[in-house]
Amino acid sequence: MHIGVPLETHAGETRVAATPETIKKLIAQGHQVTVQSGAGVNASLPDHVYEVVGADIGNAAAALGADLVLKVVAPTEAELAHMKAGAVLVGMLNPFCNETIARMAARGITAFSLEAAPRTSRAQSLDVLSSQANIAGYKAVLLGAHHYPRFMPMLMTAAGTVKAARVLILGAGVAGLQAIATAKRLGAVIEASDVRPAVKEQIESLGAKFVDVPFETDEERECAQGVGGYARPMPASWMQRQAGAVHERAKQADIVITTALIPGRKAPTLLHAATVEEMKPGSVIIDLAAAQGGNCPLTEADQVVVKHGVTIVGHTNLAALVPADASALYARNLLDFLKLVIDKDGHLHLNLEDDIVAACLMCRDGQVVRTNG
Numbered sequence: 001m002h003i004g005v006p007l008e009t010h011a012g013e014t015r016v017a018a019t020p021e022t023i024k025k026l027i028a029q030g031h032q033v034t035v036q037s038g039a040g041v042n043a044s045l046p047d048h049v050y051e052v053v054g055a056d057i058g059n060a061a062a063a064l065g066a067d068l069v070l071k072v073v074a075p076t077e078a079e080l081a082h083m084k085a086g087a088v089l090v091g092m093l094n095p096f097c098n099e100t101i102a103r104m105a106a107r108g109i110t111a112f113s114l115e116a117a118p119r120t121s122r123a124q125s126l127d128v129l130s131s132q133a134n135i136a137g138y139k140a141v142l143l144g145a146h147h148y149p150r151f152m153p154m155l156m157t158a159a160g161t162v163k164a165a166r167v168l169i170l171g172a173g174v175a176g177l178q179a180i181a182t183a184k185r186l187g188a189v190i191e192a193s194d195v196r197p198a199v200k201e202q203i204e205s206l207g208a209k210f211v212d213v214p215f216e217t218d219e220e221r222e223c224a225q226g227v228g229g230y231a232r233p234m235p236a237s238w239m240q241r242q243a244g245a246v247h248e249r250a251k252q253a254d255i256v257i258t259t260a261l262i263p264g265r266k267a268p269t270l271l272h273a274a275t276v277e278e279m280k281p282g283s284v285i286i287d288l289a290a291a292q293g294g295n296c297p298l299t300e301a302d303q304v305v306v307k308h309g310v311t312i313v314g315h316t317n318l319a320a321l322v323p324a325d326a327s328a329l330y331a332r333n334l335l336d337f338l339k340l341v342i343d344k345d346g347h348l349h350l351n352l353e354d355d356i357v358a359a360c361l362m363c364r365d366g367q368v369v370r371t372n373g
Contacts, residue, residue: 004057004066007039009071012302012316014323015330017091018072022331024053026338030346032056036063043327062283070334072157075098082108085366088341088348089115090334092128095362096264096372107364110350112360114337115263116370126336130174131329136318137178137259140286141167143318144255145186147284147304147311153187157203164189168249170270170295171209171259172199176289179257180206191249193242195224195234205221211249213242214224231263247275254280258295259288264372267292281309290314 005018005028018026023033033055037047039195047057054063063069064082071091076084083089085108085332093113094100104111114128124130144167145152154164167183172194178212183190184207192203193211200210208338215221220238234242250256250271256279258270267289276285276298287299298307299314306312340357352358361369 001068001342001348002034002066002165003070004063005033005039005070006060006063006079007036008053008072008178009076009079012320014320015072016040016043016045017054017072017327017331017334019043019045019328019331020053020055021050023050023330023336025335027054029342030049032212034058034066036060039309040327043323045327046326048175051081054130056243068338072330075104079102080104080109083107083109085109088112090337090341092132092330094276095360095370098372101362103369105366105368108153108366109364110364111354112337112341112357113256113362114333114360116360116362117337117356118359120355125164126333126356127334131333132326133173133175134178134317135322135326135329136288137175137257138182138321139318139321140175140257140259140288141179141182141255143184143313143315144183144257144284144286147313148255150254151283152183165254166191166252168192168211168246169259170194170246170248170255171194171261171288172203173259174323175259175262176257178204178210178223179259180208181254183257184208188255191253193246193249195238196241197224199303211245213238213245233265233268239268242270243272243275246270246298247272247278250275251278251280253283255284255286257286260295261292262290263291267295268296269295273297276310276312279308279310283310285310287312287314291316 009188037057061082068088070166074093087109089109089111095113095116151162153164155162165188167188167190169179169192172192190208192208203210223232223234256333287294287301289295290299290301301314301316
């Protein structure tokens, strides 16, 4: 089968969907691989490292015109125009965007979006959201340290003692837990909160203090359990109490990192404008939900702004700021997914009895398969 790896053209996208490590394995299975010239340059993978493992270097039309196209994000209209009817596309295609799915279906391609994979132990090795969130959590702390005008660790110097930075992390999923671990390595004092009481142990095991907001109703307890490994919107009563707890902690914090996302919905507001007004001058907010509207209403997507003396960082693609490792992990996720749709003879085989394959399928043979309400 002919497999294509195009250069990502979306603004700010530095990742590439396949690395020499994964391409070598695909070629060993008998596939022909064409990588668009320059596709891996931003991830420190020049063309010649792909040629060494046996890939062909071609233009956009050659990579996008393959039988199977591996991408990072959904194709643009211009990229879709190069794709042939009947081709298969695999990537992070935004499964909640009906418009994108309809465009791909109209082109007659079969598309799989890996973000839609179920949160099961079998799907762990292809969980693109976790692999990229891990990187985002790490980079969020480094960005916080970069914008914060003081030291992170406590330092005892000849000129006196410098206090450790206080870091508040809201949301303890994959990104939040990695942020805790990274901030701890840098010597900060950390507090973290999450709607799910089950993560209290994980937070404390990483050396952070858990900000507890007790549940008062059965509805609150039920929502806190989440669904399919993801958080659910919490009742207004609990959100109000949480806002009060966050408000008090944020006033004391030097760096606040917010990581709360609900798939397919606008991000919940965790840090209100009134709270930002009372934060210390020079403190920093890193909003990992900026692409979904932000956990703070003052966040501006892809901008670094200063409001009320607080620096608010709204990068929408933090994983792309660590392109080499982000690409390496993502490429492995893709390779593991391909094992489910390519048989031992190297032919495409769509087994829709497989829960992972069925969940990731967006459109097939010109028909939309996934529709969002």
